[in-house]
Amino acid sequence: MEARSNVSLARRAWAIRRNALLMGEVQGQGYIGQALGVADVLAVSYFHALNYRPADPEWEGRDRFYLSIGHYAIALYAAMIEAGILPEDEIGTYGMDDSRMPMSGMAAYTPGMEITGGSLGHGLGIAVGAALGLKRKKNPAFVYNMLSDGELGEGSTWEAVMSAVQWKLDNLIAIVDFNNQQADGPTTQALAQVPEAAKWEAFGWFAQSVDGNDMDAVVDAFDAARQHTGDRPRVIICNTKMCKGIPFLEDREITHFVRVEPEEWAKALSILDAEKPA
Amino acid sequence: MSDQELSRRQSKYTARTAPTGERLSTSAMIASLDAEGRETIAAPFGQALVDLAKTREDIVGLTADLSKYTDLHVFAKAYPDRFYQMGMAEAVMISAAAGLAREGFTPFATTYAVFASRRAYDFIIMAIAEENLPVKIVCALPGLTTGYGPSHQATEDLAIMRGMPNLTIIDPCDAVEIDQATRAIADHPGPVYMRLLRGQVPNVLGEYGYQFKLGQAQMLRDGRDVLFVSSGYMTMRTLDAAKALQSDGIDCGVLHVPTIKPLDTTTIVAEAQKGGRLVVTAENHSVTGGLGEAVAATLMRHGVHVPFRQIGLPDAFLDAGALPTLHDQYGISVDAVTAAVKGWIK
Numbered sequence: 279m280e281a282r283s284n285v286s287l288a289r290r291a292w293a294i295r296r297n298a299l300l301m302g303e304v305q306g307q308g309y310i311g312q313a314l315g316v317a318d319v320l321a322v323s324y325f326h327a328l329n330y331r332p333a334d335p336e337w338e339g340r341d342r343f344y345l346s347i348g349h350y351a352i353a354l355y356a357a358m359i360e361a362g363i364l365p366e367d368e369i370g371t372y373g374m375d376d377s378r379m380p381m382s383g384m385a386a387y388t389p390g391m392e393i394t395g396g397s398l399g400h401g402l403g404i405a406v407g408a409a410l411g412l413k414r415k416k417n418p419a420f421v422y423n424m425l426s427d428g429e430l431g432e433g434s435t436w437e438a439v440m441s442a443v444q445w446k447l448d449n450l451i452a453i454v455d456f457n458n459q460q461a462d463g464p465t466t467q468a469l470a471q472v473p474e475a476a477k478w479e480a481f482g483w484f485a486q487s488v489d490g491n492d493m494d495a496v497v498d499a500f501d502a503a504r505q506h507t508g509d510r511p512r513v514i515i516c517n518t519k520m521c522k523g524i525p526f527l528e529d530r531e532i533t534h535f536v537r538v539e540p541e542e543w544a545k546a547l548s549i550l551d552a553e554k555p556a
Numbered sequence: 557m558s559d560q561e562l563s564r565r566q567s568k569y570t571a572r573t574a575p576t577g578e579r580l581s582t583s584a585m586i587a588s589l590d591a592e593g594r595e596t597i598a599a600p601f602g603q604a605l606v607d608l609a610k611t612r613e614d615i616v617g618l619t620a621d622l623s624k625y626t627d628l629h630v631f632a633k634a635y636p637d638r639f640y641q642m643g644m645a646e647a648v649m650i651s652a653a654a655g656l657a658r659e660g661f662t663p664f665a666t667t668y669a670v671f672a673s674r675r676a677y678d679f680i681i682m683a684i685a686e687e688n689l690p691v692k693i694v695c696a697l698p699g700l701t702t703g704y705g706p707s708h709q710a711t712e713d714l715a716i717m718r719g720m721p722n723l724t725i726i727d728p729c730d731a732v733e734i735d736q737a738t739r740a741i742a743d744h745p746g747p748v749y750m751r752l753l754r755g756q757v758p759n760v761l762g763e764y765g766y767q768f769k770l771g772q773a774q775m776l777r778d779g780r781d782v783l784f785v786s787s788g789y790m791t792m793r794t795l796d797a798a799k800a801l802q803s804d805g806i807d808c809g810v811l812h813v814p815t816i817k818p819l820d821t822t823t824i825v826a827e828a829q830k831g832g833r834l835v836v837t838a839e840n841h842s843v844t845g846g847l848g849e850a851v852a853a854t855l856m857r858h859g860v861h862v863p864f865r866q867i868g869l870p871d872a873f874l875d876a877g878a879l880p881t882l883h884d885q886y887g888i889s890v891d892a893v894t895a896a897v898k899g900w901i902k
Contacts, residue, residue, distance in 0.1 A: 438651065
């Protein structure tokens with residue numbers, strides 16, 4: 279593996295997309311639209327922001343990364359493979375019986391998968407407790423919670439939003455992947471009727487809204503979130519585009535579970551391979 | 557359809573007439589459950605937790621706006637920096653307890669049994685039980701311990717919680733047992749749901765030299781004719797009923813089963829097999845899905861075919877009112893238990 283600092287974030291995001299496509303190809307399915315969309319945010323998370331030791335996923339000094347959205351596991355596995363937390367040669371086992379990489383992320387199965395996601399609206403509350411625990415231990419690590427826009431419909435998320443403010447959790451950073459697509463349609467046609475950043479700001483958070491596929495903007499937002507001096511929790515609303523990076527999938531009708539024909543996985547990979555960043 | 561007809565369809569109001577003459581009035585949240593004159597101990601859960609916390613720095617307390625009503629305020633006063641008032645928000649209280657447990661702490665989270673079992677179930681099962689985290693959920697107002705009606709009467713909490721893998725469930729009888737069980741569950745490495753009696757709690761088991769052991773049912777008294785199998789404060793009732801029935805020549809044993817899950821099937825089967833006795837389960841819970849059905853299934857699975865009766869609350873939304881009235885009405889008072897057994901042993 280090349281030294282972390284010598285590889286561009288664009289290359290990292292490219293590798294995350296590639297790993298996700300390879301896993302999708304294995305199963306002939308997967309939440310590939312979400313994985314391609316969030317790859318840039320994960321690249322910044324794992325190769326710019328987070329403090330961790332690949333060989334020791336339970337290192338006490340690590341920043342905690344809680345994935346609420348269990349179905350995004352394919353994306354997180356892709357990032358953790360690139361980060362050296364998971365071995366690359368297990369890509370072919372994704373979603374198989376006895377795999378360490380099940381379709382929905384679970385703590386008991388996978389090194390580096392901190393929590394069991396999937397029942398949405400849980401992650402931010404658990405992150406509140408972990409942030410409280412880290413403060414009790416005087417551990418300076420951050421807790422990151424990646425959640426989805428659809429998950430903001432869960433009332434429990436807002437209990438956690440208020441609680442994080444009550445306890446002044448300046449060690450908590452929420453990352454919302456806002457791709458405006460939940461299971462039955464656009465999130466903005468469901469409960470997300472009001473712009474998100476203003477809503478979180480009104481609740482007392484330090485809120486930023488960025489183009490989640492603009493690497494520089496995402497880096498700046500993570501830096502600002504970590505360096506903010508207020509005693510408030512921080513949120514980064516990352517507006518991402520489903521299927522980002524594979525034009526023929528970007529142009530397809532976007533749904534929660536983007537359709538990919540069997541022969542199209544190889545086609546997508548060849549498009550990606552032709553555009554490998556430096 | 558007329559407005560009047562529509563209105564009638566939407567209303568659940570059932571015609572009632574106002575009471576006349578002197579009646580008992582609905583008690584405050586915490587009513588005396590016990591016979592007059594028995595010694596009580598104040599806030600046994602809160603006191604035990606304070607005592608434990610002296611040597612256990614990992615213990616923290618959380619509540620969802622009910623510290624005073626779960627005796628956690630005693631802990632909050634003694635250890636303000638280890639107490640988290642989470643507000644009226646059960647989901648984040650439970651999730652945050654999971655997060656604290658992940659970071660090495662042993663959280664005790666308190667609310668009413670209705671709110672933990674009904675509202676917070678998904679958070680308990682996925683954030684805590686699925687990862688086998690050592691969070692202790694301690695809940696006041698179990699079963700029929702308030703006259704406020706179905707919003708506060710956790711008549712089906714055991715039925716709800718028994719289905720949860722990894723979860724240990726405790727239904728303690730009295731102040732002595734609450735003290736002992738609090739210490740025992742703090743040492744247990746997994747999640748626990750414990751029903752709580754709070755405030756001035758009777759001391760019933762003191763005279764039996766009782767020692768709570770997690771997962772163990774214990775014979776408190778032996779008897780030839782009837783074997784009561786009871787949990788929670790219904791063990792107070794079965795002990796008192798056994799004394800009353802003695803004078804009628806009916807000899808009753810009492811097997812106390814404070815751990816509802818995992819159930820001590822070995823002891824239950826062994827005692828039920830001691831022939832010739834009517835097995836009578838007694839629980840402060842709906843007859844659906846609680847101790848009674850758990851015991852019945854245990855006996856069936858082990859091929860123990862004995863006469864069997866179940867004392868418990870009906871599978872219904874219960875009335876509001878004074879607890880003594882309601883306990884008589886629903887058959888869980890000492891008098892009602894005694895009368896039922898007399899009817900069965902003729």
